[in-house]
Amino acid sequence: MHIILELLLLVGIIIYSYLESLVKFFIPRRRKSVAGQTVLITGAGHGIGRLTAYEFAKRKSRLVLWDINKRGVEETAAECRKLGAIVHVFVVDCSNRMEIYNSVDQVKKEVGDIEIVVNNAGAIYPADLLSTKDEEITKTFEVNILGHFWCNIRVVLNLRVELNCRSKLENSGDRRGEALNQVQLDNEQVNGQQVQINKRQMDKLMAIGQIYNGDKLS
Ligand SMILES: NC(=O)c1ccc[n+]([C@@H]2O[C@H](COP(=O)([O-])OP(=O)(O)OC[C@H]3O[C@@H](n4cnc5c(N)ncnc54)[C@H](O)[C@@H]3O)[C@@H](O)[C@H]2O)c1
Numbered sequence: 001m002h003i004i005l006e007l008l009l010l011v012g013i014i015i016y017s018y019l020e021s022l023v024k025f026f027i028p029r030r031r032k033s034v035a036g037q038t039v040l041i042t043g044a045g046h047g048i049g050r051l052t053a054y055e056f057a058k059r060k061s062r063l064v065l066w067d068i069n070k071r072g073v074e075e076t077a078a079e080c081r082k083l084g085a086i087v088h089v090f091v092v093d094c095s096n097r098m099e100i101y102n103s104v105d106q107v108k109k110e111v112g113d114i115e116i117v118v119n120n121a122g123a124i125y126p127a128d129l130l131s132t133k134d135e136e137i138t139k140t141f142e143v144n145i146l147g148h149f150w151c152n153i154r155v156v157l158n159l160r161v162e163l164n165c166r167s168k169l170e171n172s173g174d175r176r177g178e179a180l181n182q183v184q185l186d187n188e189q190v191n192g193q194q195v196q197i198n199k200r201q202m203d204k205l206m207a208i209g210q211i212y213n214g215d216k217l218s
Pocket residue numbers: 042043044045046047048049066067068069072092093094095120121122123124143144
């Protein structure tokens with residue numbers, strides 16, 4: 001009896017899915033625009049990362065391309081520029097936590113906030129288990145797993161710092177000078193990491209503070 005009910009449920013789900021696809025075929029959902037958005041793609045020097053970069057370039061995103069292979073990533077960048085995109089290239093080893101943190105901070109300073117991250121970099125050792133060397137297994141985890149965490153953590157952390165700053169300023173009323181000092185102090189302690197807002201962000205936050213207080217912007 002149980003199995004008949006499960007089969008009926010399955011048939012129902014299949015019919016519903018087909019109907020849904022049919023409706024969406026004629027009334028497609030509006031796609032999100034990524035034009036002008038800053039997209040970080042790791043492992044952009046070859047394969048899927050490179051092809052992903054081309055797709056974002058065609059959609060006029062601002063690209064930040066990372067790879068350990070300088071030549072590969074520069075080739076990708078050249079092709080993306082031909083497609084009309086603004087491209088920033090960084091040589092980064094995505095198995096190295098501090099290098100990732102420093103590179104995310106450098107991108108923030110030189111390019112601005114990262115809005116989309118494509119964690120694509122991967123170390124691939126196609127061999128059976130017993131032929132794979134210990135250090136290759138370690139590297140696979142460092143790049144394909146840990147590297148993604150380090151990258152995401154730092155990007156989100158930087159965004160959180162900015163959001164914290166914004167909210168502090170917006171709530172500071174006519175004491176925004178104090179709020180800005182506090183923001184700088186706080187930023188040294190976020191998540192036990194040394195994260196600091198840079199001059200450009202500070203100017204941006206000052207501007208927000210001024211708007212909030214109804215002052216005229218210079
Ligand atoms: N191709 C497939 O069939 C397939 C299937 C499943 C998953 N994947 C995953 O998709 C991703 C891309 O695969 P691909 O086939 O395009 O691989 P690929 O080898 O063609 O490209 C990987 C890119 O990552 C870069 N890279 C490697 N180690 C790096 C490091 N330490 N720091 C920075 N960059 C580094 C390489 O230089 C290269 O440009 C990988 O994470 C892979 O595990 C691929």
